[in-house]
Structures are given as structure tokens and as C-alpha cells.
Amino acid sequence: MTAEEYTAEVPASKPAETSVPLHPLLAERWSPRALDPATAIGDRQFTALFEAARWAPSWGNTQPARFIAARRGEATFDRIHGTLSRGNKGWTSNAAALAIGVARVVDEDGEPMPYGEYGLALAAQNLVLQAVAEGLYAHQMAGMDRDAARAEFGVPAEFEPMIAIAVGGLGTLDGMPERLQEKELRPRIRKPLSELVFTDTWGEPLF
Template sequence: MKPADTSVPLHPLLAERWSPRGLDPNVELTDKQFAALFEAARWAPSWGNTQPARYIAGRRGDDTFARIHETLSRGNHGWAAHAAALTIGVAQLVDSEGEALPYGEYGLGLASENLVLQAVSEGLVAHQMAGFDRAAARTAFSVPDGFEPLVVIAIGGQGPIAHLPEKLQEKEAAPRSRKPLSEFVFSGSWQAPAL
């Protein structure tokens, strides 16, 4: 566990959320846990209730997991094999009439954070990654025009880091950090700290 070092107390789901790569290859998701991830994503807010988030999901050992895994970059391919589940987050960017759908990426982001926080509530961890081949994912899963694969999320149980390359072991062990609120929240004018 690496709880966030926050300036004020946060809800434990937020403080305990982080993105480890050291996953336990023996952890499996129950059917209920797997469904709850996507039920949480389904209830995320979206612009005009357009619900632009879609997911392609597989569990370790099934064909969908294997095909998602094959789209991952070299840096993610090794450690992500230990995930209990892999999912590709896809954003709808065009509506059924061919018009641009505003805030599709934002909607997918909100839904994905709901999914991640549900994982944390189940005692699991999740790691979101952009390191995958979007074109390969589109082809492998016949993603239609108007939809864009944007993120892969690995979900599982936190585990040992010994199987990780040395550089990733260092990242796993390093303290978590964020910019201070004074560089993050402004009031009155740009970069005038509000906190």
C-alpha cells in the first residue's frame, strides 16, 4: 500500500488508489467483481447522458485477454500478463447521425475512473496505460468508425515486483508525488494560487 500524502484527508478510495505494475498472477476476479467494474463505469456522468464509454474486456486465460495483451507496447507487455483482467476503453466520438459527439473522451475518462475506484473498493488495483497499438486494437476487435480506443486498463491484485525489470521495480518503490495545490488551483488570474 502506498497511500497518498495529502494536504487534507481524502476518502480512502481516493487516497489508496495508485497504479502498480507488480500484480499477483494468482488473483482472479469473481464474476460479481468483474461485472461490478463495468456497472460502476456505466453509472458515470456524461455530457447530455450520451454515455460515450465502451469497453472490450477479457480475463486472464481467455481469448479477449490474449488479444488485448498482444496490442500492448513492449514496456507494458511483460508485467500486464499478470493482470486478472485487461480492458480497452473506447470513446464514442461521433453520434448515430454522423455528427461529432462532444466530450466523448471526457466521458470515457469519467467512466474509467469509476471503474478504477470500484476496483480499489474490491481490494484490487488498476493501472491505466496509453502504451498500446490503437490501430491493432481497432482491427483485432472490429471497432467501428466513430469510436476510438484510448486506454487499456489492467486490473488485478497487488503482488510482488520481483518479475519486473529493475527500472520498473524502482518506480514501484518510489514515493508517490503530485504537484502542490499552489501549482494546481488558481483564482483571480492564471497561476495565482487559490490554495
């Protein structure tokens, strides 16, 4: 990339290139790292993120998803930030809010919780789409120290910290490392439907 390309603004929208139109919440969702340090999330918006997560479907309505969350400026925000990987710590300090997604993996009888991780994934996706509806951006991360999160927040053994989520407003490329600037400006791509959806026999495309 040239120096001129690095002066480009982070795109406010990276609409998905789809074979048929999708709902804007889906088509417009993307995961920037360039977040605005001045963006704040109001009480209603913040509550709405987790209300959306609460109403995600789950196996047998077991509701295995839990979250540890805080807004920038709160002590818990800094504690969550401290559990993130070094690469994620570099940009998430500008987030308006951070959360750790935790899945229940053992049920009340001491047996493995069916589909606990799947339930957390559904709840996290609800949260992310609600962020889009609120005019915000959300970025989910695997780059975190699960053991550190467990110790920092006293997570019980039957629960597993699994992901972190940063939520905020769109910022600029100023001060971002070159490798992250490239990611912010890179087009969004996905495998074609022909590689993902089959019919009759494995590998035979439906679309």
C-alpha cells in the same frame, strides 16, 4: 538502488500525502505494475467494475464509453494483451483482467461527439475506484496500438480505442526489470495545490 532495496516488498498501500484528509478510495488508489499471477476476479467483482463505469456522468447522458474486456485465461484476454506496447506486455500478463477503453467520437448524425473522450475518462475512473473498493489494483495505460485494437475487435469508425486497463492483485518484484522495480518503490508525488488552483487571476494560488 542497492540489491537490498530490490528485495523490498511492493507496498500494499501508498497513501496520498494530502493537505486535508480524502476518502480512502481516493487516498489509497495507486497504479502498481507488480501484479499477482494467482489473483482471480470473481463474476460479481468483474461485473461491478463495468457497472461502476456505466454509471459515470457524461455530457447530455450520451454515455460515450465502451469497453472490451476479459479475464486471464480467456482468449480475448490474450487478444487484448497482443495490442499492448512492448513495455506493457512485459507485466500485464499477470493481470487478472484486461480491458480496452473505447470512446464514441462521432454521434449518430455523423457529427463530432462532444466530450466523448472526457466521458470515457470519467467511466474509466469509476472503474478504477470500484477496483479499489473491491480490494484490487488497477493500472491505466496509453501504451497500446490503437489501430491493432480496432482491427482485432472490429471497432467501428465512430469509436476510438484510447486506453487499456489492467486489474488484479498486488504481486512481488520478482522478475521485474530494474527500471520497473524502481517505479514500484518510488513515492507518489503530485504538484502542490498552489500550482493547480487559481483565484482572481491566472497563476494566483487559491490555496
